[in-house]
Amino acid sequence: MELSLSQALLEWYRRHQRPLPWRQRSDPYAVWVAEIMLQQTRVETVIPYFVRWMERFPDVNSLAQASEEEVLRLWEGLGYYQRARNLWRAAQRIVQEHGGKLPSRLNDLRHLPGIGDYTAAAIAAFAFGQDEVALDGNLERVLTRLFDQPLPAGSAKTRRALKALARQHLPAGQAAEYNQALMDLGAIICLPLSPRCEVCPVETFCLARAHGTVSERPLPRAGRAIPLRFQFIAIVTAGEKVLLHRRPGRGLLGGLWEFPSLFIESEEAVQTAPSVFAQEYGLHLELRSPLGRLSHAYTHFRLQAEAWHCDLLAPAPPNFTWVERVELSQYPMGKVARQIARRLIAQQPTDFERL
Numbered sequence: 001m002e003l004s005l006s007q008a009l010l011e012w013y014r015r016h017q018r019p020l021p022w023r024q025r026s027d028p029y030a031v032w033v034a035e036i037m038l039q040q041t042r043v044e045t046v047i048p049y050f051v052r053w054m055e056r057f058p059d060v061n062s063l064a065q066a067s068e069e070e071v072l073r074l075w076e077g078l079g080y081y082q083r084a085r086n087l088w089r090a091a092q093r094i095v096q097e098h099g100g101k102l103p104s105r106l107n108d109l110r111h112l113p114g115i116g117d118y119t120a121a122a123i124a125a126f127a128f129g130q131d132e133v134a135l136d137g138n139l140e141r142v143l144t145r146l147f148d149q150p151l152p153a154g155s156a157k158t159r160r161a162l163k164a165l166a167r168q169h170l171p172a173g174q175a176a177e178y179n180q181a182l183m184d185l186g187a188i189i190c191l192p193l194s195p196r197c198e199v200c201p202v203e204t205f206c207l208a209r210a211h212g213t214v215s216e217r218p219l220p221r222a223g224r225a226i227p228l229r230f231q232f233i234a235i236v237t238a239g240e241k242v243l244l245h246r247r248p249g250r251g252l253l254g255g256l257w258e259f260p261s262l263f264i265e266s267e268e269a270v271q272t273a274p275s276v277f278a279q280e281y282g283l284h285l286e287l288r289s290p291l292g293r294l295s296h297a298y299t300h301f302r303l304q305a306e307a308w309h310c311d312l313l314a315p316a317p318p319n320f321t322w323v324e325r326v327e328l329s330q331y332p333m334g335k336v337a338r339q340i341a342r343r344l345i346a347q348q349p350t351d352f353e354r355l
């Protein structure tokens with residue numbers, strides 16, 4: 001008897017699935033945490049964070065009762081910190097509005113902070129067994145190839161068309177395995193640059209393979225240049241204390257701690273940074289000596305940061321905080337600030353590596 005596309009896929013998945021820690025737990029909370037952590041982040045990076053998180057916050061209630069500070073500290077290094085704050089806020093809403101249990105209806109899920117269409121569909125399929133397709137970039141690539149769709153990645157039209165095609169082949173009641181099989185196919189076999197068609201379990205069903213168009217699927221999305229932005233970072237110390245500032249709750253690195261910093265026009269504009277600090281923040285500084293240069297790539301821009309030791313000419317305004325140098329590790333920070341903090345704690349404040 002000839003297998004259907006979904007049968008061939010599921011048979012392969014049962015033999016080759018990746019043993020991921022969140023797949024060993026089917027409770028909706030674990031599925032939700034894993035899906036949020038996996039957004040824009042590699043599986044290998046997520047695994048230790050997921051394990052640590054589930055040890056510290058094993059259920060919705062323990063997360064809802066934690067402080068924002070502790071949640072951010074546990075998340076530190078995983079990036080996109082809004083995800084952590086949304087998990088924490090959503091946990092509180094789930095306790096207040098759903099008795100501490102994740103709702104199963106797509107609409108209720110979508111109303112929780114940080115849960116969009118993809119995550120709602122993933123929770124519905126993986127945790128509640130509903131016949132939903134959780135379409136992410138990985139699945140888009142696999143499906144545009146399987147069904148040879150000349151569509152660009154990432155557009156709403158592409159997502160609608162691919163979801164409809166994937167639903168046609170979804171075996172009723174097996175959405176969890178079906179979605180995970182497609183995800184693993186994309187992660188192990190149908191790779192972005194060099195798909196391993198010769199060992200693919202669904203090669204005989206693949207229209208792009210049959211038409212010789214694999215390398216053209218998906219169509220590239222319209223390109224955009226990633227801008228380079230410059231930042232000035234002031235390292236201000238008084239004895240064993242270091243001056244820190246907490247970022248606003250929303251936006252880039254929201255709620256994390258940082259050394260006083262501001263964006264500047266170019267690396268040459270370092271000399272003008274103290275006057276901008278004085279005007280915009282009431283922080284009166286004088287440049288003392290350069291500490292090092294750091295670079296980091298965010299989603300929407302690349303950052304080049306110039307860190308300088310600075311002297312304080314007048315008391316710092318109240319929205320800046322003095323912190324013991326050896327206690328810097330207790331304050332949640334982004335990657336650039338953490339790199340500086342580590343050097344300050346180790347008292348090796350030069351020779352930064354590229355982040």
Ligand code: SF4
Pocket residue numbers: 142145146189190191195196197198200201202203206207208209214
């Ligand atoms: S045959 Fe090749 S392109 Fe088609 S699904 Fe398999 S790996 Fe991807």
